[in-house]
Amino acid sequence: MKRRDFLKYIGVGGAGGVLGFIFGKVSKPPVGKLMPYLIPDPDIIPGVANWYASLCAHCGAGCGVLVKVMEGRVKKIEGNPEHPVNKGKLCALGQALPQTLYNPDRLKKPLKRTGERGRGQFAEISWEEAVSTVAKNLVDLNKSGNANKAYLLTHPLRGTFAKLAAAFMSSLGTSNIYEYELFQNRNLLYALETSMGLDCIPRYDIENTKYLLSFGADFTSTWVSPVLYSDAYGKMRQAAPGNRGKLVQVEPRMSLTGASADEWVAARPGAECVLALSIAYALVEKGYYRGGEVDAWRSALSKYKPSAAAHIADVPEKRIYEIARDFAKTRPSLAIGGETVSSYQDGVSGLTAVNILNHLAGNNGIKGGVIANAAGEKPDFKKGIAALIDDAAKGRVKTLIINNTNPVFTTPDGAKTVEALKAVGFIVSLASFKDETVALADIVLPLDACLEDWGDDEPNPSVGYPCRTLMQPAVSRAADTLGAGDVFLAVARAVGGKTAGRLKAASYADYLKDAWRDEYAKNKRMSAGTLTFDDFWNASLKKGGWWHPVGETKKAMRVSPSAARDAASKGPSMFEGDAKDFPFYFMLYPHHVHRDGRGANIPWMQELSDPMTSVVWGNWIEINPKTAERLGIREGALVTIESPFGKVSAPAYLYPGIRPDTAAMPIGQGHDAYGRYAQGKGQNPIRILPFKNDLRTGAFAVNSTRVKISPAAREGGIVKLEGTANEAGRDIAQTVSVSEYMKMKKEAV
């Protein structure tokens, strides 16, 4: 017996203790090898961290990261302090990258379907077999003259990989590239393009604005580029002494950003567009608008005078005028429109109305307003998910390559996505996890985590000047996986012919480097300052990319009254279901870290409480406490929400920040597959939506139906961390009023 053990026995002294140890030694982590490096790797010094600059691929914001690597393992992710998008900061989801890399449920080998499609039965195969199977299928398709029946469905692509994918598909003789993700900015890009003539998401200069009017943009947690905007938010509040920007948030359900707002305007769901237009009218009416075509504007907007809009939007007329006054008088001011608005059936009108506001108040092109960016990647508006599902259902899709996107999870039951995919001849899925869509594939190709792969990115929205981020592997591959670029190159080689001819690079790393070399040769700003490309390349790898903070993009940004006329003609956005049978609006929003469901397989993200409800490991239905009282719903009770298209049950959370005529649910949970942490947690509310797609943009609208709520007697099994959200008068998070704050500022030296 070891001395230590002996002391333990003595220490406990009782029979109970002894019995305890008979059950097994008090659990200790098993002893591992202290130093796994018998022959040391010259790059690895035990105990000393290497930091690699790279790119976070957990969402589309494109934050630059530094990866801390010790002993060949990724230890931590931090923001890259030099990177202009996130400036060294990182959101919760980004910091969870190591848990994607080391996720126990990652796919480790290529798989081949063995059972019936959709049953999820697969056998492991070798890469050679997998690639040759895919190549053979593509070659056969080509030979039979059906080349245009090969489709690529991918998450939105940017940078060099987008070019590679396009080259690959076109060499096969098809242009069927469908980009899809649930929250994809399609409506935003479309509205910007059609009403303002912008080919990019501009830089909303939240940092310098004094009055931010946000229409449902949850910009500090999920919208477009959360870290960029959170940083800007912090600076707007407290960076410049004496100047504290004001935030007014218009949304039916208070989002995380709404919680930090100075004012919350709970407009009627779908009527934000009307509210924005009536504010615009007030701007014109009160003479705040200083530009031309006053009469044209007045008449274009006249349908929504504040007096009329007040009823539709459920916002008092007086308040509309106040907002208009503040918005115009506070210089600079800024209006933004976010997911809540863009996810309506007519999301474009709401976003257009926001553009109108910025135009009328003169916020375009000024510091603290809307600043143009260089042209960014933009999806093909014709190629929405509905179009693809339609093609698939009609048998027009023979071969479908799905790259890291999960339409089965993010489309409603009514879309019949599964049936449509079952009608596809051959499905290749490139993914890291066995999610709901992967389950339908014939061949599954396991992808690298972004910390093992090469890549690059042009963030969109960008930062007002050119910015390219580089992604480089921080560690060697943990399993038998490949990067998506390498997969395409391997398949191209196996296909041979024209395809192989156009994609000759031996690896995606080479392809990427070549692409940058070309760019370097062409772009003077890139080549300035470095002698050779290799110098530039190495410097960029070290820094995390290339950005050039001078030479801001200047673009004309004008909105014409006809845009207003267009938007005004649509009226408030539609909700399916009859108000009598389905009395509640149903609002869906991305969970702050699960987003569209992608974060649900990360244990940290499951255990990170939702900031507004503190719920963990599941989801919930938000109901106003008054409504709940009326319906006899207790907190945590199981509640069934029924739309004309289906129903879903989840525990109720009594949420004071929601309109009494609205119910809301976060998206992200309710996975049937996607690994042990995601599976069977909560419910997927998307299932009960109508499959409403905007024909102009191809965007799928999630805020589109009414529901009815019926309480079930059972407990819903909600798990939340909060005891109570009531401060009990203890003044814990102390506050000062604005007037007092101003006094302080004056008194301060």
Added chain:
Amino acid sequence: MPAVILQLRKVTVDKRTYSEVNKDILRLMTKTGPGYYAALGIVASLAGILFFLPWAYQIYRGQGVTGLNVPVLWGVYLVNFVFWVGIAHAGTLISAMLFITKTPWRRAIARGAETMTLFALILVALYIFIHMGRPWNAYWTMPYPNQRELWLNFMSPIMFDVFAIGTYTTSSAVFLYFGMIPDLASLQHQTTGWRKKLYSTLSLGWRGTDAQWTVHGRATMFFSSFIMPLVVSVHSIVSWDFALSLVPGYSQTVFAPYFVTGALLSGLAGVMLMFTIMRWAYPFLTKYVTDYHYDRVGALILALSLVWSYFTCMEVFTGLYANTSLELEHLKFKILTLPYFKLYFLMIFCNSILPLSLIFKKLRVSRPFMLFLCIFVLIGMWLERYLIVPNALSRKFLPFMWHDYTPSWVEVSITLGALMFFVSLFMVSIKLFPVISLFEVKEDIGIPMKHEHRKDGA
């Protein structure tokens, strides 16, 4: 003095003789029927199943098998700890305090009470281990020299506890043993075999000479005076575990006397409960523990209950008087929230209202009623601790962290099992050692003895 003597006469049943006393006690110790074995077997195996096995499981899995959480990190184990410290007060109170105040009726029940004290303290010590996250390191709470120069934090109330309880256990053990020496000596003549050996060894050559009695008397006086402050200090110190924190509901200046009073109350109830049960099991004990005892102890319980009630009112009153959110929320949770509302008023009923009935002598001497009352007082006192220990933690400073506590099956089982363990220890001990002090009862019998005056401190 005459009054004392007079009272003394009343205490005893005059017909008893020395030999009868010897016989009675010896019978109790040596004549063991199947009923006893059956009872002991059941109780001991219950102790094993309910106490040791779950504890072993807890050590193996971790404290997570309890219902504890953040912020309620002190639960039923600490409640039991305080409760048993309380029970442990009876012995000392009866032996030492009443000895010094020359209360004659203590004699018959003192030994039993002291034995109870010792076993209760064993449970107390066990509960310290049970409640620890790493019980195998419990010896670290002891000051011992070591290479790494690790020392203890003498500012910590927990450290006070270790010493207070250590001292109390040692002194009660010595006090108990010391008081038993004359009895053991007398028993060695009446027994044979291993018992004889045991008693003769333990009696340390006591022969009952005058000189020995003199020393014994003086020493008893000394021990009594020494141990008496411990009665006050031990439970005061235990109360400081709570009172020295900042937690609303813990940080109360009234806690020390409040806890001591409560401890004495529960201790007396425990002793009376024990004797009532023993009288039922061994009817001849009626000769020793008489109605007079019930009457006196009943009166004392009544007095203590009144003091306790006063402190309970003060606790609420000071909270209300402070009128801060902290105090008010704590009180609201403890008194007005279900299920604690019910528990609180059950406690008040048990400890304040029910004992009021002891005003009537008829009830004081009614054994079934006293049995019932003692059980209720014990329940009430346990509840008092329960309503203080985990309850206050449920409503600490930050409302976001407020969380309730429900004991897990492990905690419930260990609580019951520990009681069984206590009972089995006691059952074994009455067979090994005289549960009624022979020599003191003999003093009671009333034939004037030359030592008596000295014994009574003359």
Added chain:
Amino acid sequence: MSGNPIKAIIERLKEFRRPGYYKNYDHKWTMVIDLDRCNGCEACVTACYAENNLPVVGKEDCGNSRVMNWIRVERYVAGEYPDVKVKFIPILCQQCSKAPCELGCPVYATYHNQDGLNVQVYNRCVGTFTCATYCPYDVRRFNWFTYKWDAPLEQQLNPDVTVREMGVMEKCTFCIQRIRAGKDKAKDEGRAVKDGDITPACAQSCPAGAFTFGDLNDPESRVSMLAKSRRRFRLFEELNTEPSVIYLKKVFADGGGNPPVGGHTLAGGHPPVKEGHGG
């Protein structure tokens, strides 16, 4: 004081009241958290999970309030629809200068080190829970079980931080390993630690820049500047725990469901013991 033995003795005894018995600390690490910047995104929480090897306990234990977060973002809601006011406050160990938790620990498993930090010695902890019970801020976390990382998640564990054993208490350390590394680096370079050398993980990650970390002993440091802010307050100042975490008040719109400001403290009207709201 000379010549008055009583006074001398009192002075001597007073020394024992100084936590850790240090006369002077090398540093006074301080965290300033600007509540007007915090938007409740919880990036700080995740950063702490990553940096300090915090285990994931699962749904059931989360429900039992046994989540292992060393920093949490508390949210308080006042008012009813449509006038709802929400406040976030990140709460981590306040690194009290007069720490109640230290008073409670019988074995000095938690004590003050020479940096003025309240540190937890896992090896010494016996698990009496006293520290956590005494902590007014409920920031201490206990290892209820032996927590496991599903392979290969354990590969990401930070080798600079211990993985705690069952039965010990843990809490925010102000990322002591980072403080160590910063001090070592400064020493290697033969200089004193300068402001900005050391940033705890949570402070590093905060997208809104709500945290500032530094040495309050250094009058030039950013925290020293911010600590003078008129918006400053410390959590439950009246408890006299002297926290090293200084909060800056959130600015709230006038009117609405705002709680009263100024002079309104926990103890029902007593002004804060020291410093008050000003600087």
